[in-house]
Amino acid sequence: MIEKEKIIIPVWRKVTMTVEEAAAYSSIGINKIREMLKIPNCPFVLYIGNKKLVKRREFENYIEGNIEL
Template sequence: MSGTEHLTIPQKINLTIREAAEYSNIGINKIDELLKEPGCSFVLYVGTKKLVKREAFEKFLKKEIEI
């Protein structure tokens, strides 16, 4: 893959908080709040950076009716 090609969100394993917000129509602050909850199944820490595990995030959203 050359430097000019970009993966689409469904092709990515992990998303930034901004990408997850765009993908889900949930605000950045709300996603950040969810990532801070103990036992969050879709957070991945890379140093101090938080990423969203896309598939686990999708599963979480499919089973929730309110966040």
Template structure:
């Protein structure tokens, strides 16, 4: 069984903001700004923690032309 730290980012269902920043090349502050917009399609909130739904995030990134 793989441990959490050895699972590649592209196989994870949800990403932390730091992982999403490394994965996308978008800065953490910008990701927080986008994630805090109402009804953001790729955000999963776990209490005060923000997680990024990787597949929805990829779809979102494919549709936008600027950040």
């Protein structure tokens, strides 16, 4: 059996992140990020079926543009 190598990409190089990666990247809690992703027309959510991913650049811009979350 041939094992596939897992490709590891640093979070700051990814286009999208999981909720867990976004939490680790931003020091914002997982529950708070999930709550933010539920906001209608959230600018940084990407739906892949039922899965929600965080668009990294839009997420960074959203954080930079707000003084309170």
